[in-house]
Amino acid sequence: MTNWKVILTIAKTHLLTKIKQTATASLGVTFGIGSYITLVCFMTGLNTMLDDLILNQTPHIHIYNEIKPSKHQPIGLYETMKNSFNVVHSIKPKLSQKKIHNALPIINYLNEDPNVRGAIPQIKTQIFYIAGSIELGGNLTGINVLEEARLFNLQNYITNGTPESLHNSDNGILLGAGIAKKMSLTIGDRVQVSTINGDVFPLKIVGLYQSGISDIDAIQSFTNIKTVQRILGEAENYITDINVKLYDINQATALSKKIEQQFNLTAIDIKTANAQFETGTNVRNLITYAVSITLLIVAGFGIYNILNMLIYEKMNDIAILKATGFSGKDVQYIFMSQAMIIGFVGGILGLILGFGLVNFIATIPFKTEALPTIKTYPINLDPMYFVIGFTFALFSTFLAGYFPSKKAKKMDPVNIIRGQ
Numbered sequence: 001m002t003n004w005k006v007i008l009t010i011a012k013t014h015l016l017t018k019i020k021q022t023a024t025a026s027l028g029v030t031f032g033i034g035s036y037i038t039l040v041c042f043m044t045g046l047n048t049m050l051d052d053l054i055l056n057q058t059p060h061i062h063i064y065n066e067i068k069p070s071k072h073q074p075i076g077l078y079e080t081m082k083n084s085f086n087v088v089h090s091i092k093p094k095l096s097q098k099k100i101h102n103a104l105p106i107i108n109y110l111n112e113d114p115n116v117r118g119a120i121p122q123i124k125t126q127i128f129y130i131a132g133s134i135e136l137g138g139n140l141t142g143i144n145v146l147e148e149a150r151l152f153n154l155q156n157y158i159t160n161g162t163p164e165s166l167h168n169s170d171n172g173i174l175l176g177a178g179i180a181k182k183m184s185l186t187i188g189d190r191v192q193v194s195t196i197n198g199d200v201f202p203l204k205i206v207g208l209y210q211s212g213i214s215d216i217d218a219i220q221s222f223t224n225i226k227t228v229q230r231i232l233g234e235a236e237n238y239i240t241d242i243n244v245k246l247y248d249i250n251q252a253t254a255l256s257k258k259i260e261q262q263f264n265l266t267a268i269d270i271k272t273a274n275a276q277f278e279t280g281t282n283v284r285n286l287i288t289y290a291v292s293i294t295l296l297i298v299a300g301f302g303i304y305n306i307l308n309m310l311i312y313e314k315m316n317d318i319a320i321l322k323a324t325g326f327s328g329k330d331v332q333y334i335f336m337s338q339a340m341i342i343g344f345v346g347g348i349l350g351l352i353l354g355f356g357l358v359n360f361i362a363t364i365p366f367k368t369e370a371l372p373t374i375k376t377y378p379i380n381l382d383p384m385y386f387v388i389g390f391t392f393a394l395f396s397t398f399l400a401g402y403f404p405s406k407k408a409k410k411m412d413p414v415n416i417i418r419g420q
Contacts, residue, residue, distance in 0.1 A: 007330060011337035021310050022342065029346025029397060030353055032299025033389045036292060037354025042361055043288040045379040051281055056153040057211065058270055059243035060252040063106075063259060065098055066266035103239035106263060110244060115251055120147045122241040123228045129221075130192040130200065131183045138179060138219035140193060142228030145174075151245040154222075156374075160187050161207025171227060172206035178218030180208055193231070201231050296392050304400035310338075332405040339401020340394065347393030351386055 015022045100106065103121060110119035123142035128135040148154040149163040159177060166172050175191060185191055187205055194200045203223065210217055229238050246252055252269035259267040326334075358379050366377040 004333075007333050008337055011334050011341065015338055015341060018310070025310060025342045026346040026349065028299070028302050029343055029393050030349040032296070032302060032396075033347055033350025033393050034353030034357065036295050036299065036392075037351065037385060037389050038357040038361070039295060040288065040292045040385050041354070041358045041379050041381060042377070043291070044382070044385075045377070047281070047284050047288060048380055049374070049378040050284070052153070052156075055249075055270075056156060058274060059152070060246045060249055060270045061244035061256045061259065062268045062273070063100070063242040063244065063263075063265050064240060065100055098240045099234075100239050100242065100265065103242060104237055107239075107242060110242070110259075113255075115246055115248065115255065117245045117247050118147060118151045119242055119244045120144050120151065121225060121239040122243060123225055123232075123238065124240050125228060125232060126196060127231075128194040128196075129179055129183065130194055135194065136179065136182065136219075138176070138221060140173075140228060140231075141220070141222050142225040143222050144225060145222070148222075152243075157209055157211055159208050159210045163207075165206040166222070166224065169204065169206050170224070171201075171203050172223060173203040173227075174207045174209045174222040175205050176217045176220045177208050177210040178214055178216075179221065180205070182218070195231060199231070199233075203227070296396075300392070300396040300400070304396070304403075308400070308403075335405035336398070336401045339397045339405070343394045343397025343401075346397070347390045350393060351390055354389065355381075355386075 107119045107121055110116050121144065125140055125142075127138055127140045129138050130136075143154075145154065145163045145166045155163050158174065161174070166174050173191065173193075175185065179191075180186065183191065185205055187207065189205050190202050191205060192200050192202050209220065209222060211220070225239075226236070229236060232238070244255075246255070249270060253271055256267040256269040256272075259265065358381065361377050362379045364377050366374060
């Protein structure tokens with residue numbers, strides 16, 4: 001029967017008497033795991049930031065009335081032409097309204113779906129920003145600002161002001177940063193907007209919006225839904241768009257098709273609208289995990305080499321242990337115990353080192369117009385990365401100790417002493 005108390009005592013003695021070799025082996029594990037934690041947390045943090053540039057502002061499903069040519073042309077109504085192949089030139093779009101019919105009941109229906117995190121209305125219209133005799137074309141979107149902040153993180157793109165400021169103002173506007181710069185406007189100023197019919201309305205600037213895309217910031221502004229309805233002279237049920245956020249983005253395609261069939265509306269899912277973005281995300285994630293796995297494998301070989309040399313340096317100890325009655329299995333357990341102790345200590349220190357480096361990176365200033373509210377480099381402190389790192393430390397040191405200790409188990413003490 002194996003006496004683990006004696007085996008662990010001998011393993012401890014070996015580690016402490018060769019403290020330099022022990023420290024070298026432990027540091028090999030520490031830096032390998034620390035580098036892995038730092039790399040994967042930093043790279044996935046950057047990837048998440050890049051994904052958020054699209055995902056934060058893009059609904060999982062966008063519902064609207066699309067302007068498109070009529071599928072059934074008048075010529076097809078004639079019995080004589082019914083079975084003929086008709087070619088119609090210069091087809092004009094059919095007469096249709098931008099308003100979504102029964103928009104409010106549709107929104108209530110979608111919000112009752114357990115897969116839907118939230119469905120909120122919008123009103124989109126084209127306007128002119130008036131500065132003296134100059135008119136700048138742009139877009140004005142009526143929103144429920146608090147719901148936009150909850151579902152689409154609108155507050156991350158407000159450089160000055162708050163969502164609550166717009167919510168509490170009946171004539172407030174969240175002005176695009178590009179427009180504000182062109183017209184030398186800031187919070188508290190008033191800007192005049194004109195509809196395509198020529199009606200002019202003064203609005204008070206309660207915040208500045210910056211998406212990070214200059215073409216958008218030069219035309220886009222937001223205000224409350226009721227304000228846009230008043231500007232357009234429409235009723236309270238006038239809604240042009242519905243944005244849907246799901247709990248699982250993978251359900252967007254199926255639900256969008258269901259909505260199109262059920263309500264005879266156009267519903268574009270996020271994967272269809274951003275196919276190139278999804279490809280870029282997959283490539284970045286593939287690179288991140290490929291580099292991380294490669295780093296772990298390289299660290300594993302380094303750990304193996306260090307422990308292999310450690311065992312060969314203790315040849316005399318192996319001979320003495322076997323000469324005094326220890327079996328080959330006992331010798332193997334002794335060196336396996338040393339390897340696991342080194343892996344445990346090195347793994348813990350590696351997690352601490354990685355955590356410290358990642359938090360240091362999180363304090364480094366990082367400014368980008370794409371995300372104006374982000375001040376430092378983004379990191380992703382997912383606990384799973386730490387679990388993976390520590391598990392690999394134990395697994396790699398187990399393998400690194402197993403193969404050399406298996407050789408030590410078969411060594412003949414007579415040959416070792418004779419070789420000396």
